[in-house]
Amino acid sequence: MVGPGRTLLLKLRGPWLFDGEEHFPSLGGMSARIQIGDFEELGRGLVIDGTVQLTEAVDALYTTALVFPAALSARSRRRWLVVGGGDGATAREALRFRDTGSVRLVDISRTVVERTQELIPSFWSGCQHDPRLEIIHHDAGEVLRDMADRGDQVDVILYDLCDPGSEECNPFFDSAADHMYTEEAFRLAARCLSPGGVFAAQLAELSILRCEDHRRYRRALKRVFRHVHSYRTFVEPFGCVESFIVASNDEGDWNPSRGDSASQRLPALYVGDFREVWSAPWHEQLFALPPSLVSRLN
Template identity: 70%
Template sequence: MTGWPHMHVEMVGPGRTLLLKLRGPWAFDGEERFPTLGDMRARVQIGDFEELGRGLVINGTVQLTEVIDPVYTTALVFPPALLAGSRRRWLIVGGGDGATAREALRFRDTESVRLVDISRMVIERTQELIPSFWAECQRDLRLAIDPSDAGKVLEGMADRGEKVDILVYDLSDAGNEETNPFPESSADHLYTEEAFRVAARCVEPGGVFVAQLAELSPVRFGDHLRYREALKKVFRHVLSYRVFLEPFGYSESFVVASNHEGSFSHSPPEPVESRLARIYAGDCSAVYSSRWHEHLFALPPSIARRME
């Protein structure tokens, strides 16, 4: 495009391409290999987007930018935090950019957060180049950062009977030849029914599991439905929700699930504002409210019918 010497081009579907203007060359552009995953490789880029602020791109796909961080991260973290009976122990699978850990640590009853991300490069470079994602939470003594294969970590926890109150899947999307120059992803093995079963064994009976699960729209919904069906075989309660994110070019979807023996509704037992005032130490008034919470779970009828 004339006048755009620096740009990011991303396929978001078989018939859709996302074109984002960069203010200059990539601030960081590196490749990482994972010997424990058959020497799989990943490309990590960090750059300054014209409208979206500094952002992280993995394997050609935008993961998070400064502008969408508050929207995406609260959509991922707040619903499970509001629905869980306790937020004492967290396990974050992925989330190497630090934003999810930052928010988890702001809940008043949080005692420990374990972040397991195989990419040491993402962890180190975002701390250096996008410090707002971390907000210095890497110095919080309640946070343990583990640059390991999360699949192995989950299996070890399940075998030892270790459980957490909230388990967050904050992963890159699974590999997709239609939209990604890297047909394999380091997260592929974590999106299987078997992996979900292992994850469920790591969650307290009244705890909550949450995952981001690709696009959910009238155009593309197959991946979400497939993962949702796998989760329904593992968890008693499974609820879908979504939020539109401009840098993605589509509505990113999430699933919150639990094996709670009682009822499980997306609506917390008290108004969102008053509940957050009790359990959350930060200021979220600009990015979260009762109306926004309800909006996340208000799927269009055509999509809601597919859920059934």
């Protein structure tokens, strides 16, 4: 279910390559159904609780949309915390910035990490062997609280989690990520950021049809962060316009939508040919929302 009146059908090329269930005792016994299969047009993909998380065909689009606005607007990219992201793609992109010193990936699911490394290696591109990457299988909420209590800070925090549970769109209703989309969790994340640090998250659909969930999380984030910017892009295997939020407590004039200056800095910052995944016009159009939608968000 994409919405109350919309259903997305994706065609598999054969049986599931992996179809299993994982239980999480630390989350009160909650479980998740994890599937990997080959889709027509979209390539091999990961599905959690009936919702497509990522496929080979849109990996670069989705992952770049999540990572680049935060990376290019942060004062530093030395230390990263990826919350979720067990498919490896977000960590892969973080490690491609030359000044990255460490990436801490916290995903409670061992199954997602192990099966994607085995069955969708392009998501990881070998980054699991990078000594700068640390993978932690634990409840991300507890990790954030422990970091905040110890004063352990990073420069960029990325939420690459399953969408929160929704009776309208998710047949499983509850999500293992629900507790990470609360104001309390956002405040913990803010405490874990260094001065000038940046927080970014993928959220729910942001369209004229459905923007209520995004607006609710945006309001919570605006009570925590000085600067909060919404943006979006259409992702075919999601069947909707996927939304993101990037936020910071930077005390200066902070505007992550500017792409012109970033295009001049990227060759020195990014390993590889960024022209295949990023351009200044594409970056800026991510933040160009229809006036009626901006009015509803505000």
